[in-house]
Each structure stands twice: as structure tokens, then as C-alpha cells.
Amino acid sequence: MANNFIPMQVAPSSKVTDVQVNGQDSAYTVGAWDSEFVPDPKDPKSVRCVDWRNDLAVQKLYCRR
16 A cells, blocks of 8 residues: 555654655654544544654655655
């Protein structure tokens, strides 16, 4: 599966590095949003993003076109 656009925001404090992947401009970062379940009468499966964590070993690479 290719990531051709950034599907979610990263925190302003996260480090996003511009890289080249197979000649394409891309962006690389480490971290993820720490979310919690928040009940909502309109959407009982709702999730709220509460904090960006750079200490999570989640690597993201987004290929730009």
C-alpha cells in the first residue's frame, strides 16, 4: 500500500525529515498520536487524539507526488 498523501497531522513538535525514495520527494517521521476512547452519544465509537508521542516506535514514510 502506498502513502501518496499525509493522511493525518503530526504535532508541531515532531521532527519531519524530507527524504528521497526512488527519486520521489517524501517525508519521514517517528511517533504517533496517543488516543483515548471518548463516548459520544452521536458516535459511540468515537476516538479523540489527545497527545503526540515521539517515544512510540512508529515510523511513517509519506511519498509526495
